[in-house]
Amino acid sequence: EAQVTQNPRYLITVTGKKLTVTCSQNMNHEYMSWYRQDPGLGLRQIYYSMNVEVTDKGDVPEGYKVSRKEKRNFPLILESPSPNQTSLYFCASSFIIQAEQYFGPGTRLTVT
């Protein structure tokens, strides 16, 4: 089954404790992206990747890092999480940037 998976689905952590949210797709997609969803703000792009070893900032990259060492994986790294990063995070992928994006189920992160 073609899908985008994210782990964990739910995470509660404390300020400053490094964490990684994994994202994996099994569709051989070149383009992958991370979004955060906040009430009243919709979805905003954090980072995206056009292909392996090619990443770039989206609209709200501060406090986040990403890597793309393999085509299927695109982890989101929070080196020192803060409460303002409490949000619902979605990973998405598409064959190329112009194609339909497939979204993962979301990761709900709470930073206390």
Added chain:
Amino acid sequence: GNSVTQMEGPVTLSEEAFLTINCTYTATGYPSLFWYVQYPGEGLQLLLKATKADDKGSNKGFEATYRKETTSFHLEKGSVQVSDSAVYFCALRKNSGGGADGLTFGKGTHLIIQP
């Protein structure tokens, strides 16, 4: 820059009512336009899309027409069902050829259908 404006809601309707969710956009050039739907506890799913002016996207009884003259892409359905209750996002993507822009989303419209 690009932006999408949509009514935020919640929009509450009775089953079988007619639905319109307004969406207008600001973008240079000729963007592609999308409607995504998010059911409770799930990720976003593409509902329909249109890639050029006057195109009509349709799926599951929903329709939206790309109106360049009014920069709009309003979502409509003739008779809604309780199962249509969800959050609906209007989005655009620039078609700039070599551009690296992703999707720009509206804030989402929460639709509640009552039996």
